[in-house]
Amino acid sequence: MHATLTDILYELVQNALEARATLITVDYLEDDQTLTCCVGDNGCGMSTEEMKQATDPFYTDVTKHAHRRVGLGLAFAKQLCETVGGEFHIDSHKGEGTSVALVLPKHHVDMPPVGDLPYLFAQIMCFQGEYEMLIHRRRGNVSYRVVRSELRESVGELEDATAFSLVKLYFERSEEEVKEEAYGKNHA
Numbered sequence: 001m002h003a004t005l006t007d008i009l010y011e012l013v014q015n016a017l018e019a020r021a022t023l024i025t026v027d028y029l030e031d032d033q034t035l036t037c038c039v040g041d042n043g044c045g046m047s048t049e050e051m052k053q054a055t056d057p058f059y060t061d062v063t064k065h066a067h068r069r070v071g072l073g074l075a076f077a078k079q080l081c082e083t084v085g086g087e088f089h090i091d092s093h094k095g096e097g098t099s100v101a102l103v104l105p106k107h108h109v110d111m112p113p114v115g116d117l118p119y120l121f122a123q124i125m126c127f128q129g130e131y132e133m134l135i136h137r138r139r140g141n142v143s144y145r146v147v148r149s150e151l152r153e154s155v156g157e158l159e160d161a162t163a164f165s166l167v168k169l170y171f172e173r174s175e176e177e178v179k180e181e182a183y184g185k186n187h188a
């Protein structure tokens with residue numbers, strides 16, 4: 001299978017929305033060696049038992065997403081972390097929310113490609129519904145933060161195609177800046 005890291009993060013955000021979260025935080029933090037991705041939500045949460053089942057590949061409900069490419073859920077995320085010698089953390093409390101963190105060694109041979117990060121950020125900002133989202137991106141000592149409600153104020157309704165293009169462009173520019181500033185213009 002050819003999943004990208006952005007496919008996995010997309011899935012984690014999808015889980016948060018399915019859990020009826022109204023606040024979702026996404027951190028994507030990178031230094032020379034390590035990539036740390038966290039998705040936190042204030043959705044329905046899980047009990048300890050549910051959490052155990054959710055990260056076990058033999059329990060994942062394969063009938064839920066009939067058209068899914070391959071299982072990209074929690075079990076897969078956990079398995080990836082184990083394969084590359086990273087860390088997988090999940091913390092969840094029933095009725096309070098969930099947070100999932102992946103700590104990954106960037107240069108491990110079995111790391112999947114990152115995928116299109118600006119596209120992912122635009123996608124997760126533009127899902128339908130009333131939810132607040134905070135994206136925090138850091139590369140080296142440069143970072144940016146984007147808040148969904150502020151984006152909406154400047155772009156308007158996020159669900160339409162024009163807004164999506166604008167938001168994607170915004171993230172593409174932000175990524176260019178992060179890369180240039182963090183590593184110099186010749187190292188992007």
Ligand SMILES: Nc1ncnc2c1ncn2[C@@H]1O[C@H](COP(=O)(O)OP(=O)(O)O)[C@@H](O)[C@H]1O
Pocket residue numbers: 011015016019041043044045046054060061064065072073074075097098
């Ligand atoms: N953020 C979350 N909040 C609450 N429950 C979650 C969350 N993420 C996952 N779960 C629970 O774990 C189960 C497994 O999630 P996942 O591995 O993505 O597979 P799927 O979404 O296909 O069921 C979900 O069905 C859900 O019950």
Ligand SMILES: [Mg+2]
Pocket residue numbers: 011014015073074
């Ligand atoms: Mg899922």
